[in-house]
Amino acid sequence: MNRLVILGAGTAGTMISNHLNKELNENEWEIYVIDERDKHYYQPGYLFLPFDIYQPEDIVKPTKEFIPDAVKFIQAKIDKVNADENYVKMQNGDIFHYDILIIATGTDIAPEETKGMKGEEWKKSVFDFYTFEGALALRNKLRNWEGGKLVVHITEMPIKCPVAPLEFAFLADSYFKHKNMRDKVEITYVTPLSGAFTKPKATAALEHLLTEKNIKIESDFAIESVDNVNKKIVDYGGKEISFDLLVTVPTNKGNDMIERSGLGDDLNYVPTNKSTLRSKEHENIFVIGDASNVPASKAGSVAHFEAEILTENIIRYINKQPLKEEFDGHANCFIETGNGKALLIDFNYTHEPVEGEFPFPGVGPLKLLKESRMNHMGKLAFRWIYWNMLLKGTHLPFVSTSMQEAGKHFN
Amino acid sequence: MNKVIAGRAIEVNEEGYLKNFSQWSTEVAHEIAKEHNLNLTPKHMKVIDYLQEQHKSESPLTIRKVGKSGVVDIKEFYELFPNGPLKTSTKIAGIPKPASCI
Numbered sequence: 001m002n003r004l005v006i007l008g009a010g011t012a013g014t015m016i017s018n019h020l021n022k023e024l025n026e027n028e029w030e031i032y033v034i035d036e037r038d039k040h041y042y043q044p045g046y047l048f049l050p051f052d053i054y055q056p057e058d059i060v061k062p063t064k065e066f067i068p069d070a071v072k073f074i075q076a077k078i079d080k081v082n083a084d085e086n087y088v089k090m091q092n093g094d095i096f097h098y099d100i101l102i103i104a105t106g107t108d109i110a111p112e113e114t115k116g117m118k119g120e121e122w123k124k125s126v127f128d129f130y131t132f133e134g135a136l137a138l139r140n141k142l143r144n145w146e147g148g149k150l151v152v153h154i155t156e157m158p159i160k161c162p163v164a165p166l167e168f169a170f171l172a173d174s175y176f177k178h179k180n181m182r183d184k185v186e187i188t189y190v191t192p193l194s195g196a197f198t199k200p201k202a203t204a205a206l207e208h209l210l211t212e213k214n215i216k217i218e219s220d221f222a223i224e225s226v227d228n229v230n231k232k233i234v235d236y237g238g239k240e241i242s243f244d245l246l247v248t249v250p251t252n253k254g255n256d257m258i259e260r261s262g263l264g265d266d267l268n269y270v271p272t273n274k275s276t277l278r279s280k281e282h283e284n285i286f287v288i289g290d291a292s293n294v295p296a297s298k299a300g301s302v303a304h305f306e307a308e309i310l311t312e313n314i315i316r317y318i319n320k321q322p323l324k325e326e327f328d329g330h331a332n333c334f335i336e337t338g339n340g341k342a343l344l345i346d347f348n349y350t351h352e353p354v355e356g357e358f359p360f361p362g363v364g365p366l367k368l369l370k371e372s373r374m375n376h377m378g379k380l381a382f383r384w385i386y387w388n389m390l391l392k393g394t395h396l397p398f399v400s401t402s403m404q405e406a407g408k409h410f411n
Numbered sequence: 412m413n414k415v416i417a418g419r420a421i422e423v424n425e426e427g428y429l430k431n432f433s434q435w436s437t438e439v440a441h442e443i444a445k446e447h448n449l450n451l452t453p454k455h456m457k458v459i460d461y462l463q464e465q466h467k468s469e470s471p472l473t474i475r476k477v478g479k480s481g482v483v484d485i486k487e488f489y490e491l492f493p494n495g496p497l498k499t500s501t502k503i504a505g506i507p508k509p510a511s512c513i
Binding site: 194267 | 485
């Protein structure tokens, strides 16, 4: 019996376990999924939790519900991978040998990377919303907050879901309007980038929205420290921005286990071939989702498209065929803009997000890079799609794995 | 488009980054630095050497990476190239502006 081990039962690990369970011969291959947690979190929900749009129970379910019965789920903490001898060592001393390893351990926040971020004010006036606990604590804070300077801040790139902090700023504008206190809140968006987003056309569209919503933008801000006493963030060039409430996206890093295993780069991401999704150093190790260093967005949609190609490449690897160099960096993201509207962007390694229609060229019904209510309905419907189709590895109708150029207005 | 830098026609993009590293020289670096009100010292040049080496080995550049390079820490990097040090230093080094990605 051969063994395939998947590390991580988040979005990427769960999807790939479902795909492979369907494709691999059960008489030849046993599949293991290892994760220390027993709960699966719908991470896009972290954006809605602080604003009381979703409740905790909307976004948490038992992990086991989404892992196929034939796949063995091991709930335990990983110590490290020994890639030269093909085994995973657990903290309780158990050893799992593998023939193929898939790393899907994702990315997490590392507030300790910035001086003062996890200081006195952490979870008092300094919050993150990239963890369930952080988003929930922020919800409780916002319920009673009386207003002042709200600073929405990105520490450094890359981060998971690069549009989430912008969406947070847009939704905050909408939230305070509904509470009839928008005039008591000054919103500033602080980014290490030179503009609102990483791609030029989307940046222009998004900056227009920031202006329209009276959200100030401070760009090229590389944070050095959080001053807990005077409630300021300070950058390396000496620029200072004061806050009453700081909502920050801390440095994102891959799992510590990657570092202990000597498999990662300086941010614990595994160097990965961006077209085949195989580790650059080990021919029987593959990487899916946020855990890799490929230059695509760290987002669930990317992991979904990767899962379809990775499944094929695992089968090719087993059959000793050359891998397909097919992954194009395809990402598809809704961007909530507040007041019941959203934008949609669809892009890949080489094509930036532009205007157009999706998924049917010339028809839509969704509009690319333009605000619409239909896009917002799409985002809300996505939670159902996530739990019921995406995790189970069901192919989404009309949405192709590689990005389509038709229907996009490139010039 | 072409721009005359240090007496020679150099091919640059709309943001002023060299399109062709083979056209780079120390004189070109000094000229571009002047446009940013910088006088290049040996310390600046050490950083520029480091950036060019990384570029040659196709290793993506970030402020974090330069800070851990052993050449300068982040604070010094900002002192040498104020206001967006990575953007300014790569332009002077004659290499593309780092796509701070995604």
